[in-house]
Structure formats: C-alpha cells, structure tokens
Amino acid sequence: MRVIGKKSASYFLILLCLLLVSSCSSYRKRSTENRTYRPQAYRVEKGDTLYSLSWRYDINLQKLAACNGISSPYTIYPRQLLYIRRCLKFNKNNNMRAKEKVKDKKNKINRKKNIEKSKNEDQVTVLSSWRWPTIGRVARLFNTGITGSKGIDITGKKGQSVYASRSGKVVYSGSGLIGYGKLLIVKHSEEFLTAYGYNSVLLVGEGDSVKAGQKIAKMGVDNEGNARLHFEIRRNGKPVDPIRYLPKKGFKQK
Structure with missing residues (x-):
C-alpha cells in the first residue's frame, strides 16, 4: 500500500508540473501574439503609404521617415526597402545629446510652464x-x-x-x-x-x-x-x- 501511495503522489506531482508549464507557455504565447510585430525591414507593396506603415508598426512617422532618409511629403514606391526595427532607436541627433542637456533652473521652470500650457491647450482642444x-x-x-x-x-x-x-x-x-x-x-x-x-x-x-x-x-x-x-x-x-x-x-x- 505504501508503494502505491508513493507512485500516486509522484504521478500527481508530474501532472501538476506539466499543467504549470503548459499554462506558462500559453501565457507567453498570448503575450507574444498581442505585441506589435516589427520586422527588420519591409518591402513596400502597392497601396502602402508611410502613414499606414507607421500605424501598422507603431512607429512615429517622423522617426520612420528620418531613419529611411525620406522627406515630406513622405512618398514611397512599390518594391522599396524600408528599415523598420532599427527606427525604434533611431535619433538623428545622437551626436548632439551632450550639448542638448539642459541643467539650468530657468529651463526647468519653462518646461513646467509648457506642461501646464499643454494641459490647458488640451482642454481647449x-x-x-x-x-x-x-x-x-x-x-x-x-x-x-x-x-x-x-x-x-x-x-x-x-x-x-x-x-x-x-x-x-x-x-x-x-x-x-x-x-x-x-x-x-x-x-x-x-x-x-x-x-x-x-x-x-x-x-x-x-x-x-x-x-x-x-x-x-x-x-x-x-x-x-x-x-x-x-x-x-x-x-x-x-x-x-x-x-x-x-x-x-x-x-x-x-
């Protein structure tokens, strides 16, 4: 009777582990499915616009355009190859970051004022x-x-x-x-x-x-x-x- 009890307990533990692994993997799968997929690059198809691609891949339009060297009015052509994933971290002013850092108290005050102004503008809007x-x-x-x-x-x-x-x-x-x-x-x-x-x-x-x-x-x-x-x-x-x-x-x- 003791041997049977141990086997039953072992089977129960194995089954419990399998259920936990299965639930975790299904959660990861759902999480992945709901994230926006962004390829390394994309080949433009007929009917695409830079606006629609910006919308599809959740990337700021100006950032997507600058990353691919496209200027306003943002015209793209079928078969054109566009970078997508690298545009997320793209910053054309990377080399100027050090110079652009503002530590002055007046600038901090101005930023606060601009935030308040933006909130007021939102309310008017x-x-x-x-x-x-x-x-x-x-x-x-x-x-x-x-x-x-x-x-x-x-x-x-x-x-x-x-x-x-x-x-x-x-x-x-x-x-x-x-x-x-x-x-x-x-x-x-x-x-x-x-x-x-x-x-x-x-x-x-x-x-x-x-x-x-x-x-x-x-x-x-x-x-x-x-x-x-x-x-x-x-x-x-x-x-x-x-x-x-x-x-x-x-x-x-x-």
Whole structure:
C-alpha cells in the first residue's frame, strides 16, 4: 500500500508540473501574439503609404521617415526597402545629446510652464476642435494592456454615417492593414492623426481634405459581424485615449 501511495503522489506531482508549464507557455504565447510585430525591414507593396506603415508598426512617422532618409511629403514606391526595427532607436541627433542637456533652473521652470500650457491647450482642444465620429454607445474602451485596444469601439447600425472628428487631410484610404477592415487615416496636424476602421464604404480618398463633421464613410462590421466603428487618435505617433479629447456630451458607454 505504501508503494502505491508513493507512485500516486509522484504521478500527481508530474501532472501538476506539466499543467504549470503548459499554462506558462500559453501565457507567453498570448503575450507574444498581442505585441506589435516589427520586422527588420519591409518591402513596400502597392497601396502602402508611410502613414499606414507607421500605424501598422507603431512607429512615429517622423522617426520612420528620418531613419529611411525620406522627406515630406513622405512618398514611397512599390518594391522599396524600408528599415523598420532599427527606427525604434533611431535619433538623428545622437551626436548632439551632450550639448542638448539642459541643467539650468530657468529651463526647468519653462518646461513646467509648457506642461501646464499643454494641459490647458488640451482642454481647449477637447471643448472646441474634436467631434464624435459617429452616433452610438462605446462598447470597448481604450486600454494599452497586452490584450487591450489602441482606440475605442462605437456600436451602431451597418451603413450609418461616419464623420471626420476634426478637419484634416486623408493620408490613407484602403484595406491593407489587417484587423481594421476598410480604414481611413486622417492627418490633422504634425501632432495628431485619427483612424476610422470597420467601414463598409469609404467616401473619401488619399489626398482629400475633410472638414470636422464631414461624412467620410459608412459603418461596417467587425470580425465577429457586429456593426461598429473602431476609432483611434494618435499623438506624435502614440495611441492616446480618445475619450480625453472628445466632448463629454455624447459619451455613452454600453
């Protein structure tokens, strides 16, 4: 009886270890799948723009352009080879870092003032410049976690109007970015870009100027067949919470 008990305990311990290893490996797999994959280099395909590649690989547009020696208006061509991963650490002013370090107290005070000014400008921007891109309830909030969302999802009816959240210029119009369906990217300034995904119909094309509140697309469905709009705001190439910029009036959470 003692021998059988020891064997049972051994089998139990082995089974427990296997379960722990399996769960850890599956967690690592999920974590890896939700990270943005960035290749060493990318060969440009027809329909690509530098804006869409910047969006796809989560790299600041100006940094991606400078790293590859591309100047405004950031024109790229099919079969052109672009560096991707090395651009994350690229800094054209690396040799000037020592000279650019500021230790003076006045500069610290100025930085604090600029931060306060930026916060005030953000508040003004929220109140005056931004508009909700469609009518509906927010089904998914912004979350930068591993399994999170880089924007918000707004529910509605298939075919309902999608509007430009702010005046700007269309820099991408197509379906080349996996996971977004028919997508529009609008440039509002050197600082801000917005994206509108899961559309059924795109009503504007690359190079078109749009005004805030202008109808630019019709709502489509997501990968699960639910009618909704995926909306993102990126500031200096980084995803930010759209709820911080959109008017409080009109916010409805599902």
